[in-house]
Amino acid sequence: xxxxxxxxxxxxxxxxxxxxxxxxxxxxxxxxxxxxxxxxxxxxxxxxxxxxxxxxxxxxxxxxxxxxxxxxxxxxxxxxxxxxxxxxxxxxxxxxxxxxxxxxxxxxxxxxxxxxxxxxxxxxxxxxxxxxxxxxxxxxxxxxxxxxx
Amino acid sequence: xxxxxxxxxxxxxxxxxxxxxxxxxxxxxxxxxxxxxxxxxxxxxxxxxxxxxxxxxxxxxxxxxxxxxxxxxxxxxxxxxxxxxxxxxxxxxxxxxxxxxxxxxxxxxxxxxxxxxxxxxxxxxxxxxxxxxxxxxxxxxxxxxxxxxxxxxxxxxxxxxxxxxxxxxxxxxxxxxxxxxxxxxxxxxxxxxxxxxxxxxxxxxxxxxxxxxxxxxxxxxxxxxxxxxxxxxxxxxxxxxxxxxxxxxxxxxxxxxxxxxxxxxxxxxxxxxxxxxxxxxxxxxxxxxxxxxxxxxxxxxxxxxxxxxxxxxxxxxxxxxxxxxxxxxx
Numbered sequence: 512x513x514x515x516x517x518x519x520x521x522x523x524x525x526x527x528x529x530x531x532x533x534x535x536x537x538x539x540x541x542x543x544x545x546x547x548x549x550x551x552x553x554x555x556x557x558x559x560x561x562x563x564x565x566x567x568x569x570x571x572x573x574x575x576x577x578x579x580x581x582x583x584x585x586x587x588x589x590x591x592x593x594x595x596x597x598x599x600x601x602x603x604x605x606x607x608x609x610x611x612x613x614x615x616x617x618x619x620x621x622x623x624x625x626x627x628x629x630x631x632x633x634x635x636x637x638x639x640x641x642x643x644x645x646x647x648x649x650x651x652x653x654x655x656x657x658x659x660x
Numbered sequence: 661x662x663x664x665x666x667x668x669x670x671x672x673x674x675x676x677x678x679x680x681x682x683x684x685x686x687x688x689x690x691x692x693x694x695x696x697x698x699x700x701x702x703x704x705x706x707x708x709x710x711x712x713x714x715x716x717x718x719x720x721x722x723x724x725x726x727x728x729x730x731x732x733x734x735x736x737x738x739x740x741x742x743x744x745x746x747x748x749x750x751x752x753x754x755x756x757x758x759x760x761x762x763x764x765x766x767x768x769x770x771x772x773x774x775x776x777x778x779x780x781x782x783x784x785x786x787x788x789x790x791x792x793x794x795x796x797x798x799x800x801x802x803x804x805x806x807x808x809x810x811x812x813x814x815x816x817x818x819x820x821x822x823x824x825x826x827x828x829x830x831x832x833x834x835x836x837x838x839x840x841x842x843x844x845x846x847x848x849x850x851x852x853x854x855x856x857x858x859x860x861x862x863x864x865x866x867x868x869x870x871x872x873x874x875x876x877x878x879x880x881x882x883x884x885x886x887x888x889x890x891x892x893x894x895x896x897x898x899x900x901x902x903x904x905x906x907x908x909x910x911x912x913x914x915x916x917x918x919x920x921x922x923x924x925x926x927x928x929x930x931x932x933x934x935x936x937x938x939x940x941x942x943x944x945x946x947x948x949x950x951x952x953x954x955x956x957x958x959x960x961x962x963x964x965x966x967x968x969x970x971x972x973x974x975x976x977x978x979x980x981x982x983x984x985x986x987x988x989x990x
């Protein structure tokens with residue numbers, strides 16, 4: 512980490528009445544590789560977001576429940592297990608059931624290009640595949656995710 | 661959209677989550693709702709859990725919550741993690757260790773970032789505990805950020821404070837120092853299956869034993885636990901129960917309530933007065949001029965603060981500052 516000059520320390524007093532973007536980052540399903548999810552969580556933290564990291568082995572129900580209690584603006588999911596065609600749409604469906612359809616769902620992992628149009632059709636906002644850069648993802652979140660009114 | 665008190669009292673999860681976020685973001689309408697909710701608070705028992713990073717706070721919260729749920733109690737959890745001082749962002753990871761309760765409707769978990777607030781809590785913690793209380797949660801657990809020696813704000817908010825200590829964190833002089841170890845109602849030597857646990861427990865007991873407790877005063881017990889496996893947690897909880905009984909005695913409860921009322925009022929006053937002063941001074945850029953003067957040693961911050969407190973800052977300071985500017989031009 513490069514050191515940051517002291518004057519760059521953000522002052523909390525200026526945050527009054529300003530919404531901070533809250534993003535849930537989680538890993539649904541059974542694969543145990545969370546390095547990617549952790550790197551994303553870290554990158555989003557460095558971009559000034561509040562990241563609720565829920566860890567491994569989440570069911571879609573657990574993720575949506577957490578999103579509800581934490582009042583997040585977006586959910587970022589990492590799936591490497593191949594179960595993306597089930598897990599992503601399930602999260603979107605559960606959100607809609609709870610009338611939380613405005614929560615943006617995005618994700619990444621080992622996901623074949625051919626599956627992406629189908630996932631998008633089912634309400635997944637964006638899929639990042641291996642090779643996507645961190646700055647690409649951060650830029651997407653910065654542009655796309657706004658605090659829900 | 662503003663959240664009404666009625667929605668909270670009816671237990672609406674999304675409304676509560678939104679109100680909590682509004683309070684954290686300091687949205688004015690949220691404070692109006694809290695005004696109405698305030699008289700519905702005071703029913704929940706508030707349990708504070710604090711200790712160094714990695715002491716096992718989240719794991720203990722998870723374990724304690726499990727036991728409370730078995731007793732049929734509903735639980736609210738406020739888990740606080742630090743905000744990055746550089747980016748303003750945060751990673752809130754306390755949920756990782758609370759998975760067991762992710763689908764339990766009787767448990768509401770809110771992760772908060774400190775957002776620059778010192779003392780182990782976030783600025784909004786008291787407000788959010790009040791919302792959970794008004795929602796009807798039987799027990800509200802506050803998990804502080806991993807703290808060092810002097811972050812003791814929790815003591816004023818919780819009925820019962822658990823201080824987690826792990827073996828091998830230093831000699832008994834560390835334990836004698838003032839600060840965090842003074843605030844414990846109950847000490848928990850966590851990870852007590854590790855080497856040195858007995859010694860740590862003994863040292864804490866010796867430290868507690870050096871105090872003299874009068875009749876009717878609470879002497880903090882030292883408990884051993886392994887939060888990971890749940891060993892020692894039932895014993896710990898019966899001590900918590902004993903402390904609740906102690907604090908429920910009329911004279912103790914009255915004292916606690918008054919102390920909490922004082923903290924609530926002082927915290928709000930501090931925030932509001934500072935905001936007002938800064939807002940007023942910021943008008944017409946007076947604040948910047950004053951800061952410049954201080955930086956150049958033309959004025960001193962002590963006198964300016966005095967003038968601000970004496971309400972002289974409105975018109976007078978504006979004049980002074982402008983004069984100051986004129987002087988420099990000359």
